[in-house]
Amino acid sequence: MPTTVSVEHLEMTPGMRGGKPRIAGTRIAVQDVMVMHLKMGYSLLEIATKYDLLVAAVYDAMAYYYDRRQAIDREMAEDDAFVDEFMRQNPGRLQAKIKELKGESEN
Numbered sequence: 001m002p003t004t005v006s007v008e009h010l011e012m013t014p015g016m017r018g019g020k021p022r023i024a025g026t027r028i029a030v031q032d033v034m035v036m037h038l039k040m041g042y043s044l045l046e047i048a049t050k051y052d053l054l055v056a057a058v059y060d061a062m063a064y065y066y067d068r069r070q071a072i073d074r075e076m077a078e079d080d081a082f083v084d085e086f087m088r089q090n091p092g093r094l095q096a097k098i099k100e101l102k103g104e105s106e107n
């Protein structure tokens with residue numbers, strides 16, 4: 001059962017998007033809204049329009065992010081580090097083939 005968080009339009013559901021807060025009734029996480037707005041330059045109205053969301057829901061997502069900015073940024077950095085390490089230890093076939101063609105050894 002979804003758990004409503006401190007803002008009206010967000011929820012967290014275990015097993016959906018890793019239990020991360022998201023816009024209620026969608027799979028769009030607070031982190032997704034933050035990335036689209038702060039890193040990709042979309043306005044909150046553009047995000048709401050593009051994904052057929054209530055504007056208030058998008059603003060709630062950003063309010064949630066700003067209220068918990070350090071924790072969310074830290075979690076995203078940890079996720080990125082995990083992916084980077086995984087990719088380093090498990091290169092794709094293309095990366096392995098490029099290394100082979102360059103004569104680089106597997107580490």
